[in-house]
Amino acid sequence: MISAYILIHISPGNTEKILAEIRKIDNIVKISVVAGEFDIVARVQVKSLERLLKATDKIQMIKGVNKTTTQVIEKEITL
Template identity: 40%
Template sequence: MVEAYLLITTPAGTARSVLSEIRDLEATRRANVIAGEFDIIATVEAADTQELLVLVTEEIQSLENVGRTRTCVVLE
């Protein structure tokens, strides 16, 4: 099992709608709107790094109003 934190930027005024879509994903364990350089932080789980890659690049980055993402894989 691979766990990761995803940091996501969104255009102004869209963070809450994107948050709702992120929370609906099966892989999402927790997601919140945050202040600072990024707008949303999500904790996700995947079976392996390949599944994590698909989750980030095909599911999350393809959502409307998702801008830049940063993936932080949990090591310990």
């Protein structure tokens, strides 16, 4: 299983519509709306890099998404 964070920049005024579209995407397990350099942080869990590409592609196809940066998770410590 491959996990990754996708950091999303969006154009102003489209947040709710974009969020509604992102929430429909299957492999996204968590969506955080954040204040700062990015606008949305999405966590993706997929079986292969090809599926990660598909998930990223679906996000980029949403109207109002300006840029995405994918950070693939190598190691994690969590509660």
